[in-house]
Amino acid sequence: MTAITPEHGFRARLRRLAGGTAVLAIALGAYTVALPSTAIAAGGSSSDDEQSIGFHVSAGLRGLVAPGSATTAMITLQNDTDSKLSGGQVQVELSKTPLTDEASVTSWLDEGEAPGDFATIGSETTAPLEADTSATATVFVPADTLSDLTPGVYPLRAELTGAKTASATDDRATAVAAAATSVLVVADSQTTQVGVLVPVTATPEGGALLSSDELAALTAPDGALTAQLDGVAGTTAVLAIDPSILTAIRVLGSSAPRSAQDWLTRLEALPNARFALQFGDADATAQAQAGLPALLQPTTLAPFLDPANFPQAPASVSSTDGPSATPGPSPSPTNTPQLPDDQELTAVEGALPRILWPDDDLGPDDLSSFTRYLGEGTTTVVSSAALGGQSAAHATLGGNDLLVTDTGLSESLSDVAAEADPLDRQRLLAEAAALLLLAEDRVAGAPLLVGLDRDENRDADALRDAISAADSIGFELSALRATPPVPAALTSQADPARATAVNELLADEGTLTAFSSILTDPQVLLSPERIRILRTLAVGSSAKSFADGVEKHRKRTTETLAAVSIPPSSTIQLLTANADLPIAVRNDLPWPVTVQLFVSPTDPRLEVTPMTETVVEANSTKRVKVPVSARVGSGEVDLRLSLYSPTGVQIHGQQEIRVAVRAEWETIGLVIFGGLAVLLITLGVIRTVRRKRHEAAEEAEAEAELEKLDEVAAEAEVSTEDEVVVEAESDAPAPTTGDKTGDGRQIE
Known part of the structure; x- marks a missing residue:
């Protein structure tokens, strides 16, 4: 590997100033x-x-x-x-x-x-x-x-x-x-080869993988992941990369932030040697001491993939034989997107294989377990504190290959990398320079290795200062692994609390696995759960923070198991012999669930449908109607309720609700309502008859009155006509001579 050495770094200044000294x-x-x-x-007073x-x-x-x-x-x-x-x-x-x-x-x-x-x-x-x-x-x-x-x-x-x-x-x-x-x-003049291991990690706020927003912030020009690449660029630092960061970018496909895609491209282009940490930087020591047959891995990453963010797979074209064969039509994309598999999503390009960097609380049996996990040729990174202060970078113990980081020098340079203030950093650099010289004296010319702490908030300049204060020009990790190892002996003690925590977390995961049978795709729950377990087991946490993390995770598991339940209910009044009882089922999960509601009475006076299967939508409460039939007129009966998955896993323990049966009230109510109906109908008929009779009498009376008025009017009309005739006769003139009479005769 070709390393690029900065012209402004510690070693560059050493070459310019010291020359051949x-x-x-x-x-x-x-x-x-x-x-x-x-x-x-003089003349002043105290301030x-x-x-x-x-x-x-x-x-x-x-x-x-x-x-x-x-x-x-x-x-x-x-x-x-x-x-x-x-x-x-x-x-x-x-x-x-x-x-x-x-x-x-x-x-x-x-x-x-x-x-x-x-x-x-x-x-x-x-x-x-x-x-x-x-x-x-x-x-x-x-x-x-x-x-x-x-x-x-x-x-x-x-x-x-x-x-x-x-x-x-x-x-x-x-x-x-x-x-x-x-x-x-x-x-x-320095002849000792010194290498620096730089862990590159990032922990999401609350999820299994870094979200798109978190990636955008971390890979922005002033982001923490950008600072880590800025700090290692131009050095010979060896990168220990958490694959979950790369996975978080790749699962987003084309929807990943542009800055995150550029960051991934830049990381893969760096010439620095690298190896992969376990997913989520999980501690292999705790897993080995818990007796696991293999290291934990994500169950599957498929639930994190959205097919819309990946290109469609091109259609395959069968080859045609013969020079005169007519070429077929150009292949067109199919409707099936080409999704990456788990290996492609977690791959660290150019990573050296079979290297583990676990916690230091390990024993000889753990080293054998690591070889069983990864195969022959496995190398374990340990600190000199676990080996009684032996600081030579390459060691062997019981046939197991070790890379040893100097504890004091690593802690000092980790403090340098974490200090953003340039002036405050100088004091830490002074201490690191002294510890480097003392470490070189202890190993008598053998290579040295520095392992920086897991720190996700380093300043780029501080990280570069820390690396440049120790790393050697042209340092190669592969060359270090090829040097003759020195014998070593472990002095560290296993921490039983971590092994116990692993077994507890996996037991909880087993409970969640059974619980997940209510989901159409159980992996939408189980895959993030496994990744959270891996992050809970992350290397570098103190005993207290580790215990707090385990407690927090177990509390989260308890809350998940309680997310599907039957809420408490008051007494239900059953006022009919046959009815549907509404039983509420709550689902606080972000996915629909399929559950079976089992109901059984404590008294044979009430018959119920024993099982009802239903689908409850995400983040909702559904009232499941359970048919019941009462055998007696009245009384109180307790119903035992429980929820099961379609595969028979109990989801919610037995719960009782009381049903007050008042079935005779139905007959009484019907009689009362029937009587009221008859009474109302009778009253209506009577009222209608009376109204009709009254209306007929009024019509007859009106007709008689009209007839009477007509007679009076007729008589008045006749009298008026007679008076007119008489008056006309009295007013007529007497006939004169020469006039004709009415019969035409001439009057003389």
Whole structure:
């Protein structure tokens, strides 16, 4: 494999500064926060405001100088107060009594305690510093100052004196004293090969696989997964990849976020060596100690696939023989999408096979189990703490191949990778540099291996600093595995709590498997459940967090088993001899379920249909109608209810409801209603007859009145006519001579 080495990394600077020098000195600084002393300038008074001054020291350009040559100590001051910081005097001191082990290095950096006397190796005056700003100063260290230092780790410190902060409102001034501790590492040019293992993991918030939204956030330019690739790019770090991340992207098909697809492409293009962690980074040690015959794997990933997100499979075309054969029509896509299988979804391209990185609480039998799980040639990554401090990177135990990470150095560089603040990171880098030298002395030229913690929130620059502080140019994991192993012995003790938890989780899974028979496709429940179990067993959790995770998972299982049930019911009133009793069945699952409701009475006075099968839709409650028949007029009867799956698995335990039978009320009600109906009909008939008679009488009376009126009118009309005739006769003139009579005769 060809590794790309960054030009700005630790090793690049080593090459540029050291060149062909045989002896190197590594000096990395520490960072402290200094509070002002109670000293007061003339004419001032004590200030109650707490001030903060950041003070950091390092020697050389990230600490590389050749013994006997001149170097420069870099001082960084950061004024986080609200006042201007005056100039002061910086004095850099060195103890020529080396720190010989990890404990003494930690004691010096954490507590400021170191053996031997300190001597001044340089001093410098600092310039005034405005509020909320930072500045650097350099202290020249003469060449002859380091000439008598032999390879080792030496305490280095710097002190700031004479600086004062001035109040913005009055003439008060407060004296400031600050100190910083560091180490100066003097070492021969590095010949030890050092590799760094970087786990790449990501845990979903609550689901089995990372969701589309989570992937979009993690693979965004400022996302955590993007930072991990940025941090390892250009280094020889070995990647330990959780396949569940790749699976989460692949199951989404064309609907996966563009940034996630690009991230996957970028990961596969990196030249770094890699191997696959177990799915979900599950702990193989706990599984081996639980006596499992094989490592747990996802049951199936098919429930996570949506056919709409995958291309249709092209139709196959049968070949035709003979040069004169007429070509057939071009193949057209079929209606069946081409879905990837589980192996394609979980594959880590270019991964080295048969490597496990489990928890350290293992024993010799566990190593044999790992070989049984993965086959001959299995390599297990363990920490030196599990081997009594043996730090050589390649070891063997009982014929089992081991890769050993140095515990102290791994923890120190893990702290570096987790520290986002560049100044705070310098102190951690100083400790890592010292521990690296001490580890190289212990292994006497044998390769070293660093295993960073499982950390899903690393800063890219911090991760790169951690890797560059240790990894060797051209480091190859395959070459390390080919080196002669050193014998080792396990000193770690098995943790029975983890093995017990595995068996408990699998027992719960067995209960869920039986429960899932109510589903059309049980894997929609069982596949995510298995992945959650794997994540619960993830490596790197403390005893407390592991116990909390197991408890949380078991609580979730209990809630799932209670998701399909018969809600409590009040007494049901049965007012007829034959009726359908409504029995509620609740389904809180996100899928439809098929259940069988069994009902049996506690008294033969009530006959019921013993079993009713029904489908309850997702997240709903359905009232199942159960036919019943009462044999007696009245009484109270208890019904025993229970739910079973179509395969006979009990889903809900026996529950009783009370039925108050009032069957005679039906007859009484019918009689009453019948009597009322007859009465109402009779009253209606009587009322109708009376109304008809009344209407007939009124009509006869009206007709008589009309006849009477007609007679009166007729008589009045005759009388009027007679009067008109008489009046006409009286008014007529007497006839004259010559007139004719009415019969035509002439009157004389």
